[in-house]
Each structure stands twice: as structure tokens, then as C-alpha cells.
Amino acid sequence: MTADPVVDDLDSSRAEVLDSFFLPQLTAPELGGLTWVTRRVDGGGGAVLLRSPVLTPDVVELVCDRLLAAQAAVLADRPVMDIAEVVGRAVARWYDPDHPGRRLAERLLPQITGYAPDMVRRGLKDHLKTFRADRLLRFLAADFDNPLVLDGFQPNRAGGRSRAFGPRLTTQVFAGNVPGLPAWNIICALLVKSATLGKSASGEPLFPVLLARSLAEEDPDLGRCLAVAPWPGGAADVEAAAFARSDAVTVTGGQAAVQSVTARVPTGVPVIAYGHKVSFAVVGREALALNRYPDTARRVARDVSQYDQQGCLSPHVVFVERDGGVDPQTFSAALAGEMARFEVTRPRARLGLADSAAIEQVRAQYEFRSYDDAAGVALFASDGTTAWTVVHEERPAAFTLSPLNRVVRVHPVSDVAELEPLLAPVRRYLQTAGVACAPERLTGWAEVLGRCGVDRICAVGQMPDPAAGWHHDGRGSLAALVRWVDIEGAAELTMESYDPEWTRPGAASGTRNGREGL
Amino acid sequence: MNAPAASELPDGVSGLGRSDLLAGRVAVVTGASRGIGAAIARALGAHGAAVAVNYLRNADRARQVVRDIQQLGGRAESFAADVTDAAAVADMVAAVAERFGPVDVVVNNALHSYTFDPLSRRTAWDIPWADYSAQFTGSVGGAYTVCQAAIPGMRARGNGRIITIVSDLIERPGVPYHDYTTAKAAVVGFSRNLAADLGPFGITVNCIAPGLVPGTDSSAVATDEQRDDLESATPLRRLTTPADVAGAVLFFASRWSDHVTGACLFVDGGLVMR
The missing domain is CATH 3.40.309.10 (Aldehyde Dehydrogenase; Chain A, domain 2)
Structure with missing residues (x-):
């Protein structure tokens, strides 16, 4: 973190208070029933007050269940090119200097992080260029010879067919050291049709929320597959609830965060760690x-x-x-x-x-x-x-x-x-x-x-400014998330022997004889 | 905590320090509520001058500049006046004299409202004469009006400093802002003629030609690419800051420039060398 942010609980009704969470899975009454906390975050550029609900294991379970339901309903069967196009359009909103989210980010991120305003402004712009619709195709091409493997079984080099299944739900622990970085995590997950439960970083909790809002504005269905909220790092009960419902976990951060998360993810759930480099x-x-x-x-x-x-x-x-x-x-x-x-x-x-x-x-x-x-x-x-x-x-x-x-x-x-x-x-x-x-x-x-x-x-x-589709930390960003399912070539051939024509009692010879009889 | 960034040093003038270099002097800075003018006013105040912070509309920001100077232990007051309005300027100069004593230093910094937009500027083939005319009125006319009001007192006391802010575009029109730059070039001619006429009375007249100063209201629409290109073309490898300009003003306002008049000092990191 730059300039350890001052974070403390504060009861303030005077200053402007911003919502630092994105939880469209919860209804207003449900949100109203939660405990709320307002944090004062100041990276040296001036204080910002951020409001969010306190997540308990029960709430996380509820959110995860609804994320899973939304993923099954609107994301699992959506063509990958369709997703790429929608994401490209949502990011394109940010190319407009007057886009409200961008203006908010340019104003508040320097305050929250202490980074120079001009550096944040130009850094964000350069970063988001990586996610233009055409560049999202590069992400796909970098990891998949044929990106349609995300939509269905496609011929593979081994003589059979393969399909890549993304996680249904990925819990993602975001980094806060570089503004805008979580865009990469969120978008990679969407491209492999995974819902995201994102834990925002205390050092920079705002950007992933603003990006999720843009995605939801562009396509409310995609928005339902995203949840972003802060919770205390290492909160074992909250994370246990999240990990138990996730097919994968990503963690971007320092050595301590990576080790802490890795140690607690249940066996069999892949952890994709982007640690100290x-x-x-x-x-x-x-x-x-x-x-x-x-x-x-x-x-x-x-x-x-x-x-x-x-x-x-x-x-x-x-x-x-x-x-x-x-x-x-x-x-x-x-x-x-x-x-x-x-x-x-x-x-x-x-x-x-x-x-x-x-x-x-x-x-x-x-x-x-x-x-x-x-x-x-x-x-x-x-x-x-x-x-x-x-x-x-x-x-x-x-x-x-x-x-x-x-x-x-x-x-x-x-x-x-x-x-x-x-x-x-x-x-x-x-x-x-x-x-x-x-x-x-x-x-x-x-x-x-x-x-x-x-x-x-x-x-x-x-x-x-890494190029679109780079192999982050030497891995395929999308490939690391997916699970391959292969239909073996020999299986396809063997299935031929179960063709109904040969296996339905009396069907094949009877028909032919009958036709010949006419 | 480590030492604060230069822009937050307690002297309030971006590392230009404090002194009594200009103690007893009375300075009028036009267009001093913001940007370069505000930095000049603070620098003059930090070095001992009593500063009249002139403004057209931004009363609140002018008062803030006054407070900044007062916090340094300096003397300052804000004065509203349109620099192209002779009566208003005469009233202002009289009011300054009443408050602080006769004016010794005039800094012509006020700018006729102008937007430096390289993408929507007028071209040589479509700019109307009215645009030139407006800039002449603002730049030459503004400097003329303020000088006319200040010269009699300076001449009577055999001492005075007139400093006018122009632009390095007059030598290197990287983006041809025809009306603005032509008027600024005219201001240099105006100043040299004043220098010739006022030298015998101990009054120096000089110009300062800054490069692009990012972050001011006037430069808000300069593109990032334009800034990058300028930076790499500049020997000192960065754009100009208000403090850079204020430093040159301190030189021309002080006794350190006693034997310099009719000069035009380029403060643009070496982009223009002459």
C-alpha cells in the first residue's frame, strides 16, 4: 500500500458518504437489516467516507447462493463472444472523460490512495485501454486455440473434443496497490462465465465497485453475477462461507495475504495466487x-x-x-x-x-x-x-x-x-x-x-502497461480458471457401436425388409 | 512523516523561499486570483512586498490568495477591477496607494478570456479580425491601461518595475493561436517602447515568456499527447510551473535586475533559446 491509509470507524453525518459495495443480490429491506459501518479512508490526499454493510457468514452464504443462481440462469449458457462484446461496451463507457464513474474515480482515487491525480487519471486510461472489445479477443486467443470451447465441445488435437468450464463462482481477493487492477480479475472471470464475489482492498475499495456498476448498467444480467464488498482481511468465518461455495479462489496481494488465503481454501478448490513479484x-x-x-x-x-x-x-x-x-x-x-x-x-x-x-x-x-x-x-x-x-x-x-x-x-x-x-x-x-x-x-x-x-x-x-492477454505471472489468465472436460476420440468411435440403428430391437432389419417388400 | 511535497511547503510558494528582498515595495498583480497570477502574488508577498491581488470575478479565490500571503506574515488585499476599464484601474491604483502606499511594481498577468484548445482553435483561413481585436484589447489594452495608471507615480519617484507576462508561443507557435499569440507579441513591442521612454526615470520594463503551464484554468484542455511531446522537446524535460514564472518575476521585481530593461525572458525549460 502507498501511504498506509488511515482507516477508522467514524460516525459522521456531515460529509459526503459514498457506498463502497456492489451487492445487487440483496434487496433494500435485506440491506436495511444489516449492520453498517462508515470508514474514513485517507491515503494522504484528503479523507473520503465509505459506507458498507458488515458481511456475516450468513449474508455471504445468501449472496453466494444468489450469485450461483444468477450464473446458472444468465451466464453459464451465454455465448462467450456475446459476453466479450458486452464487457467491451461497458468498459467503453469509461473512455468518455465525462462518464460519471470515471469522474468519480479520477476525483476520489487520488484522495484514497495518495497517488498524484495526474498519475491516476492517465494510469486508469492506459489500463482500461487493455479491455477494448477487440483486445478482449486477445485475452481469449492467448489461452484458447478456439475460444468456442467455452461454449461447447470443440475438436481437439488429440482426436476427441474438449470443452472448458469456468468456475460457477470465483471468490476474488482484490489488490489495492494499483488503482484499476481489479478490472482484470473481474473481466477474466466473466470471460470464462464465472460469477465473482470480490473482496475489495482496504487501500483502494472504490474502483471495482464503480466498474461493477458500469457492467450492470450495460447489462443488468451480468451485474447480477457480480458482488463486491469489503470484509476484514483473513476474516475466517466469512471467507470459509465464501470458499465453500466457490469453484475457484483468486488472491492478488502480498505474501501474507496469499499464504493466509491459500491455507484456508478447501482441498480441491483451486487457488490462483498472484503474490509478491x-x-x-x-x-x-x-x-x-x-x-x-x-x-x-x-x-x-x-x-x-x-x-x-x-x-x-x-x-x-x-x-x-x-x-x-x-x-x-x-x-x-x-x-x-x-x-x-x-x-x-x-x-x-x-x-x-x-x-x-x-x-x-x-x-x-x-x-x-x-x-x-x-x-x-x-x-x-x-x-x-x-x-x-x-x-x-x-x-x-x-x-x-x-x-x-x-x-x-x-x-x-x-x-x-x-x-x-x-x-x-x-x-x-x-x-x-x-x-x-x-x-x-x-x-x-x-x-x-x-x-x-x-x-x-x-x-x-x-x-x-502489460499488453492485453499477457500471461500474468507466467500463467494463462483464463486458462488458470477453467476446468477441461474431454470427450475422448476413442469414446466417440466406440459410441458408434451403440447407434440405435444397430441396437433398437427389431428396428433396423424390420424396416429394410418391409421397404423392400413394397 | 517525511518532508512535505514542494507545493505544500509552508512558504506557500513552491520552494521559492521567503525574504525581505522586496520589503517596503508595493506590487499590483493583475489576474491574481488563480493560476500563475496567484503564484506570483504569493511569491511577492513571501519576499516582503505589499501585494494588491487584482481579480475580475473570482472574489473568493482572490481572498484566499490574500489569506495565504497574510499567513506568511505578509501584507495583501484584493481589489476587483477589469484591466481594460481605465476608470476602474485608476480607482484601483488610487485605492492601493491609499492602503499600502504608491505602486512600485506592476505585474501585467491578466488574460483576456481565452481557451487553448489545440483541436478547436481557429485556423488562419477562418479567424475573423474581431478575434485579433479582442486579444489586442485584452493584452495590449490591459497592459496599457494599468501602466498609464501606474507610470505617473513611478516617474515622480524615479523608480518602478513593470513586468508583463507573455508566452513562448511568440517565438515558437507550436500551436498557432493566431489572435492570442499575435497580441502577446505586440505586448513585447509595447514593453520595449515603454522601456526606451521610461529608462531615464529609473523604471524598468520587462517581459516574461512562459512555456505551457499545465494545471491552470487556461491550459485545462491541452491534451496529454501535447504535453508529452512538449516535455520531450524541452531541454529541461518538463513543462512550466507557476512557481517557475514567479521566480522570474522576483528577479525583475528586485534590485537584482537593476540594469535590465526591455528584456523578454523565456521561462520554458529551454524550449526557446534567445
Whole structure:
């Protein structure tokens, strides 16, 4: 979370209070009978009051039963292309700058998260572009040779036919570190015809609710298959009720959340966990040419600074090749300049004590070493604040994780192969590698990086914006949700021997004889 | 907590600091209820000047600027006046003199209402003369009217600073806003002629030409792409802030620019170099 949000119970009737839940399964009298709580959420951008009902296991059971009924009635047999089209139309509402949901999100998400308004505004727009109707087809194509397997049995390569069944209901624990991220969870589930019970994150509970409302406005039937509400993380009784009725559980978040959820999901229910991940960038000498390096620095600065480095897509470290037009330390200085400029237009969120102290500690550690010329360390840091930090370190002992909030290390390398030993200790956490190099070297780099554990390779400057249909954390986003049902080819052939023509008593020969008799 | 963001520093002027650099000076800033004008007023106040915060309609926001300056221990007051209305301006200058003493510094910042929309601007082949005329009246006419009211006092005391905000579009019309930019270019000519005539009386006359300042009401419709393109074309790699402009105003308003007149200083991160 950026700037640990202040969350407390509050009895306030003066300020504007917003509903932070989407529960069309419950009637007004049912909702009225629940206990309600109003939370004050302030990520440093100004307080917002959010109202929601307190979910008890009984209520969750009721909501799940109705989600399951709605899924069976309106989603299970709906053609997948029809769903994609409706989702595309609902998301398209957000492309209008005057769309009420978008305006609300642009106004309130910066307050709730502390992220700079301009960063949220442009980040949301870039993110939602991924879900244009045509791009939803890419999600389907990425995971299914023939997406119609979601509608019925289709021929498979093994000589039989297969159909992919999504979960009837998926409980989804959303992340709150990057605004808009739950759109991906909700939409993936819908594409495989699963209803969603979504647990919103305390750090950013609003966006999934606004998106669910848009989907419901576009198609009330789809809306009935979605429920989003907050409940306290790890609330065992509530989650037990939800997990018991779900065919799958997804959890996006930190290590603790992932472990807690995974441990409690009943055996046989798949858990798709998107946990703690680490990304980095590699800048080749071609991108350090005198006519390229300022732009390269600008792109890397954006990758580091966007959402204050909170996303799993944000680089912790930048490896810079030697022998370019400018040397790696000059690149570090240019990167520092760009980080400073990003701070002017899109200031980092205010931090709590612990986060600030973590940055101060890193700085102190490197500042001492920078006094020794032989150490090969240079520290570039914002003056008087912890807003941004670039540590240039010639000879790193290991791949060191950033304390986040715009702290990045730059390590010179002579060849990309040098990365292998450095990345080995973190291989199971690696995710995105942003790269900048000559086209003929891209494949070779990708081989090395893939071997190291990376699952996504993109251009520097595009690290926060994964392409539609990417294999999130190395898995098929939709494939991870479905259960395959195969009709074996041999079964089809064998069924021929039970053809009624051969098996109905007296039918076949009798008819033929009779016809011949005429 | 770590140190607050620059825009929230207690000096209220985005890191421009505080001093008594302009102590005893009386400044009039036109169009000072918002955007660049408000930043200029706060900066002048933070450096010791008594500030007349002129506005046309935004009384509430002008009063907020006054409160901001007063919270820094500075002196300020808001004054409504349409800068193209000679009588109203004369009344304002008299009222300022009554409240704080004679005016030493004039900052012509007020802008004739204009929307910078690159997608719906008038083209060379369809812009009517009336549009140019309106901009001349607002830009040259506004500066003229305020200067006419302030010059007699400045000349009498042998001292004065006239600073006019123009635009770097006059040298690099990246988007050709014909009427606006032509009028701003005319303001530079107007200022240089004043500089020549008023130099003997110890009055300096200078212009400041900012680049695109995002976040102000006037620039609200500039597109994200336009901003990105400008940023990458700019040597200092970012767009202009109100504080950048206010810093240049402090220079021209202070004794640090005693021997500079007739200049036009481009404050646009090096986009225009001259």
C-alpha cells in the first residue's frame, strides 16, 4: 500500500458518504437489516467516507447462493463472444472523460490512495485501454486455440473434443496497490462465465465497485453475477462461507495475504495466487547512444515512478550496459534528473514513518560508501525529501529489493549473461523485465531472461502497461480458471457401436425388409 | 512523516523561499486570483512586498490568495477591477496607494478570456479580425491601461518595475493561436517602447515568456499527447510551473535586475533559446 491509509470507524453525518459495495443480490429491506459501518479512508490526499454493510457468514452464504443462481440462469449458457462484446461496451463507457464513474474515480482515487491525480487519471486510461472489445479477443486467443470451447465441445488435437468450464463462482481477493487492477480479475472471470464475489482492498475499495456498476448498467444480467464488498482481511468465518461455495479462489496481494488465503481454501478448490513479484530493467548500449539516452532515462523514470513503484511491474533495479554512448553513471545522473521532473508533475504520495525511515536507511548506507572513491557508489537523491532516490552501484553483492516509493538501484553490466547469478536468489519472484537493446539482440536477451525466471519482457517505458492477454505471472489468465472436460476420440468411435440403428430391437432389419417388400 | 511535497511547503510558494528582498515595495498583480497570477502574488508577498491581488470575478479565490500571503506574515488585499476599464484601474491604483502606499511594481498577468484548445482553435483561413481585436484589447489594452495608471507615480519617484507576462508561443507557435499569440507579441513591442521612454526615470520594463503551464484554468484542455511531446522537446524535460514564472518575476521585481530593461525572458525549460 502507498501511504498506509488511515482507516477508522467514524460516525459522521456531515460529509459526503459514498457506498463502497456492489451487492445487487440483496434487496433494500435485506440491506436495511444489516449492520453498517462508515470508514474514513485517507491515503494522504484528503479523507473520503465509505459506507458498507458488515458481511456475516450468513449474508455471504445468501449472496453466494444468489450469485450461483444468477450464473446458472444468465451466464453459464451465454455465448462467450456475446459476453466479450458486452464487457467491451461497458468498459467503453469509461473512455468518455465525462462518464460519471470515471469522474468519480479520477476525483476520489487520488484522495484514497495518495497517488498524484495526474498519475491516476492517465494510469486508469492506459489500463482500461487493455479491455477494448477487440483486445478482449486477445485475452481469449492467448489461452484458447478456439475460444468456442467455452461454449461447447470443440475438436481437439488429440482426436476427441474438449470443452472448458469456468468456475460457477470465483471468490476474488482484490489488490489495492494499483488503482484499476481489479478490472482484470473481474473481466477474466466473466470471460470464462464465472460469477465473482470480490473482496475489495482496504487501500483502494472504490474502483471495482464503480466498474461493477458500469457492467450492470450495460447489462443488468451480468451485474447480477457480480458482488463486491469489503470484509476484514483473513476474516475466517466469512471467507470459509465464501470458499465453500466457490469453484475457484483468486488472491492478488502480498505474501501474507496469499499464504493466509491459500491455507484456508478447501482441498480441491483451486487457488490462483498472484503474490509478491519483482521486476527490473535492462538497458543496452544502443539505448545509451547520445541521441537516445535522455529518452531512455525518461522511460525508465516513468517505469520506476508510476504508482510510486507499488506495482509488481515496477523495476527495483536497472542494469545498464557499459560501452554505450554515455557511461552507466552518466545514465544514472540522467535518470535522477527525470525522476526529479516526474516528481514535479506527479508527486509521490506522502509516506508513513516506517516507509520514510526505510528510504533514509538505504540512503544513509550508500552515502557512507559513496565517500570512498574505490567503492564505485554514487547517490542521487531528492533534496530535503525522500521523494526519489537513485543509487548507482558498480559492483552489487546481490539483487537487492527496493524499499519502494521511488527508490531504484542502477548496476552497470558488461553482458546480460552477468545477470544470471544476481537473479538466481530471486528467480521465483521475478516477473517483468523492461529492456532496451538492438532488435537483433532481443531474442538472445529474452532467452537469458526467461531462463532466469522472468515471465514478461517489454520495452522500457511500458513496464506498467502489460499488453492485453499477457500471461500474468507466467500463467494463462483464463486458462488458470477453467476446468477441461474431454470427450475422448476413442469414446466417440466406440459410441458408434451403440447407434440405435444397430441396437433398437427389431428396428433396423424390420424396416429394410418391409421397404423392400413394397 | 517525511518532508512535505514542494507545493505544500509552508512558504506557500513552491520552494521559492521567503525574504525581505522586496520589503517596503508595493506590487499590483493583475489576474491574481488563480493560476500563475496567484503564484506570483504569493511569491511577492513571501519576499516582503505589499501585494494588491487584482481579480475580475473570482472574489473568493482572490481572498484566499490574500489569506495565504497574510499567513506568511505578509501584507495583501484584493481589489476587483477589469484591466481594460481605465476608470476602474485608476480607482484601483488610487485605492492601493491609499492602503499600502504608491505602486512600485506592476505585474501585467491578466488574460483576456481565452481557451487553448489545440483541436478547436481557429485556423488562419477562418479567424475573423474581431478575434485579433479582442486579444489586442485584452493584452495590449490591459497592459496599457494599468501602466498609464501606474507610470505617473513611478516617474515622480524615479523608480518602478513593470513586468508583463507573455508566452513562448511568440517565438515558437507550436500551436498557432493566431489572435492570442499575435497580441502577446505586440505586448513585447509595447514593453520595449515603454522601456526606451521610461529608462531615464529609473523604471524598468520587462517581459516574461512562459512555456505551457499545465494545471491552470487556461491550459485545462491541452491534451496529454501535447504535453508529452512538449516535455520531450524541452531541454529541461518538463513543462512550466507557476512557481517557475514567479521566480522570474522576483528577479525583475528586485534590485537584482537593476540594469535590465526591455528584456523578454523565456521561462520554458529551454524550449526557446534567445
